[in-house]
Amino acid sequence: EKRLVESGGAVKQPGGSLRLSCVASGFFFGDYDMHWVRQTPGKGLEWVSVISWDGRSTSYADSVRGRFSVTRDNSKNSLYLQMTSLRNEDTAFYYCAKETHTVLQGKAYKWLDPWGQGTLVTVSS
């Protein structure tokens, strides 16, 4: 069974830092791009970041670019999100998700599956 387990969520003050972790099992982690998605309690989903399978390419949402950094350690089947300069609006459940892909009629398609259970980050003074 493919599984993702996040950890590291905590209560932090504005301006603080935090590192989230996501450990994968049940699939060859090093073959897949990985994403972070967040969700403010009671609100919708916001895509945060993606890292390529080899860690060489990353991309971020405008709302976190320059403050968050995504990395991975394929030897440990682990994904990380380093969060700095935290703001109240970063309060959310943070999910990691595996990018699954296929080719249909010569075109590549991608979607997120599976997702972890989420870890809660609360930023408050």
Next chain:
Amino acid sequence: DIQMTQSPSSLSASIGDRVTITCRASQSIGTSLNWYQQKSGRAPKVLIYAASSLQSGVPSRFSGSGSGTDFTLTISSLQPEDFATYYCQQSYNGPRAFGQGTKVEMK
């Protein structure tokens, strides 16, 4: 960046109803559109990828259609376990934007 807009934001329906949710992209995304279901307190799970391909294990009452900028998720006969929030997501390029969600509630 591509923006995704869903409608309605919520709807009330009864068991057995046909339910339709729409999603519009701010520019053409071909068929690079995914649908997810999220139940309260749980992580999202994919229902449909590539606009119309049913994820393995998802009941056939779920279907997706559309291309370009306009997409639809249809539940042919609503079941009790389908009360949830549904999100579309583009996977064409750039930030993988989600729609704002559609909450399906019991009438």
